[in-house]
Amino acid sequence: MSGKKSALEIKNDPDFIELKKQKSTVSLILTVLELVLYFGFIALIAYNKEFLATKISGAINIGIPIAVGTIFLSWILTGIFIWWANAKYDVLVKKVKDKVGGQ
Amino acid sequence: MQQTTIGHVHITSIAFFVFFVLVTLGITYWAAKRTRTTKEFYAAGRSVTGFQNGLALAGDYMSAASFLGIAGLVATKGYDGLIYSVGWLVGWPIIMFLISDPLRNLGKYTFADVVAYRLKQRPVRAAAAAGSIVTVLFYLTAQMVGAGTLVKLMFGLPYEAAVILVGILMVSYVLFGGMLATTWVQIIKAVLLLGGATVLVLLTLGQFGFSYGELFGQAQKMYGDKFLEPGGLVSSPLEAFSLGLALMFGTAGLPHILMRFYTVPDAKEARKSVFYATGFIGYFYILTVTIGFGAAVLVTQKVIMGVDKGGNMAGPLLAEFLGGTPFLGFLAAVAFATILAVVAGLTLAGASALSHDLYVGVVRRGEANEKQEVKVAKIATLILGVIAIILGVLFKGQNVAFMVGLAFAVASSANFPALLMSVTWSKLTTKGAVVSIWTGLILAAGLIILGPTVWVDVIHKDDVAAVEKQLKDLDADTKAKIEALEKQKVMGQDTASIDAAIASEKTQADAKKKEVNASRPKAIFPMKNPTVISLGLAFLLGIIVSLMWPEKEAAAKYEEEETREYLGIGAE
Numbered sequence: 126m127s128g129k130k131s132a133l134e135i136k137n138d139p140d141f142i143e144l145k146k147q148k149s150t151v152s153l154i155l156t157v158l159e160l161v162l163y164f165g166f167i168a169l170i171a172y173n174k175e176f177l178a179t180k181i182s183g184a185i186n187i188g189i190p191i192a193v194g195t196i197f198l199s200w201i202l203t204g205i206f207i208w209w210a211n212a213k214y215d216v217l218v219k220k221v222k223d224k225v226g227g228q
Numbered sequence: 229m230q231q232t233t234i235g236h237v238h239i240t241s242i243a244f245f246v247f248f249v250l251v252t253l254g255i256t257y258w259a260a261k262r263t264r265t266t267k268e269f270y271a272a273g274r275s276v277t278g279f280q281n282g283l284a285l286a287g288d289y290m291s292a293a294s295f296l297g298i299a300g301l302v303a304t305k306g307y308d309g310l311i312y313s314v315g316w317l318v319g320w321p322i323i324m325f326l327i328s329d330p331l332r333n334l335g336k337y338t339f340a341d342v343v344a345y346r347l348k349q350r351p352v353r354a355a356a357a358a359g360s361i362v363t364v365l366f367y368l369t370a371q372m373v374g375a376g377t378l379v380k381l382m383f384g385l386p387y388e389a390a391v392i393l394v395g396i397l398m399v400s401y402v403l404f405g406g407m408l409a410t411t412w413v414q415i416i417k418a419v420l421l422l423g424g425a426t427v428l429v430l431l432t433l434g435q436f437g438f439s440y441g442e443l444f445g446q447a448q449k450m451y452g453d454k455f456l457e458p459g460g461l462v463s464s465p466l467e468a469f470s471l472g473l474a475l476m477f478g479t480a481g482l483p484h485i486l487m488r489f490y491t492v493p494d495a496k497e498a499r500k501s502v503f504y505a506t507g508f509i510g511y512f513y514i515l516t517v518t519i520g521f522g523a524a525v526l527v528t529q530k531v532i533m534g535v536d537k538g539g540n541m542a543g544p545l546l547a548e549f550l551g552g553t554p555f556l557g558f559l560a561a562v563a564f565a566t567i568l569a570v571v572a573g574l575t576l577a578g579a580s581a582l583s584h585d586l587y588v589g590v591v592r593r594g595e596a597n598e599k600q601e602v603k604v605a606k607i608a609t610l611i612l613g614v615i616a617i618i619l620g621v622l623f624k625g626q627n628v629a630f631m632v633g634l635a636f637a638v639a640s641s642a643n644f645p646a647l648l649m650s651v652t653w654s655k656l657t658t659k660g661a662v663v664s665i666w667t668g669l670i671l672a673a674g675l676i677i678l679g680p681t682v683w684v685d686v687i688h689k690d691d692v693a694a695v696e697k698q699l700k701d702l703d704a705d706t707k708a709k710i711e712a713l714e715k716q717k718v719m720g721q722d723t724a725s726i727d728a729a730i731a732s733e734k735t736q737a738d739a740k741k742k743e744v745n746a747s748r749p750k751a752i753f754p755m756k757n758p759t760v761i762s763l764g765l766a767f768l769l770g771i772i773v774s775l776m777w778p779e780k781e782a783a784a785k786y787e788e789e790e791t792r793e794y795l796g797i798g799a800e
Contacts, residue, residue, distance in 0.1 A: 136791070159321045159322060163472060168465075184449075189307070192310045195318070199506065200321075207503045218794065221795060222796075
């Protein structure tokens, strides 16, 4: 089976190692950002309700845009991942795949 | 506001609903001809596009519970409802960053395919199937009870009839149309739900000059500043953190969500579908929160809670207020369609765990042909349909909100850790994965049952009521005694001795109260959300066991797994 042979051949390929590194780094950074975003919000609720109650305009307090912003930013982060995957990652994947004559 | 017609049979809602059922059954008939192989039954022949799957994922996730429940929570509790809606969304980016690519590239039909990829098939599949089935059953029960209650509330149909109707329809979609029909039911429902909610929000904002400032201003005038600020929903920081973990990682461990990744052709489309799904779901939650605040202002909490104590009818009541009976009818039909679509997705996920993982993977040791597997999957669908109907009837009138919490706790603690470790950690072993899954499953379910939500509020509900009654009687008794003594005071008797008698009555009452309170049923485990413990230990024990008993074969296969995980070489 060519699949197994490919695996042996590419495990030391510098492009493959680079690709794994990039994927882990980007995934890790974005995951940490998302965790900070959400658990930061939870920490504010748990420890600093007064801050969230600060009025910014009329009846609206800062807690409302922060909550909606958490939802919006989460989506933006998925957008960043997609952009990176399409522009960089998939290009690298194709390069490595071509090298090993994969499908 | 005028008298509500909720609870009466509406010709409009029945018309909309019948139309929905006819269209979806038509789709099922069309899909049935394209549902013969396992790939077609479980994964719609991998023919779904990223955009379509994004809508279907959103459809699977936007249950009637979130549509009606979040709007109701916001209408009755204000800002606290918003906290929940944020929690329901944040699992999606995690799915994309950590598991979307490996899940799609390594698996075939279920997430157990991925966990078992380089480990010993039977023990891992058995454990993963248990995690899936438990998650699906809790979720399914909550949805069935919700369906019965909702249909009774909205259409006036008897509870049991509603549950049976839902059961029959969901089995028909899955049994005949497999994943293809289920996906299209999901897509249609998602479009209807997003469209209906958008119209409702536009009508709502129209009442406030399209200004959120005006809407919140009115809400503040009616219910005070507190309504717009975080309140008592999140009590202790640890509980808050634990709930956050369950919501975030539970999403990434739901079998019916994970299964959708196999309906698209490749990892690229899988990623895309998560992007679309996150957008749709985020947009939907912003809509439901707006609907909740709008309902609080326009319909008023008093009316909402008069119809349903939990506030679940906030959305429909607002629709009736703004768009009259036809719009209420439309939204009622959409809510029913929502439940139908979600239970169909759950049933398919449960059936695939039973047939693909348990029957083929464990019982037949991977030796079964296509025909046999599809047949078993269909039998499993029927069995699950019957179980769902029985559970729905059995839990009639019970508060089953905790079951969704249970499903998320189990999904986050049993399914997610093993899945994440299997794709990121080369040293994970069969023993480690199995221990991790069972630890998460038993702890999550066990601690919730021993905790305040089930042990006190469900199992010892009557004892709590008895204690409350005793306390009330005691109060009334003391009050009467003191009043009698006070009367003597007016008659001009010795004030000092009467005061002493009153004081002694009070201390006696306090002592008795304490005694009664001591007999109040207490939770064996103090936390409502045990996820911080169950998820933490699932990871920890999985790691310790893997390190203590290394598995050479599994580690050796990791390199091959990686080429498939990253490059998609050999992916199905």
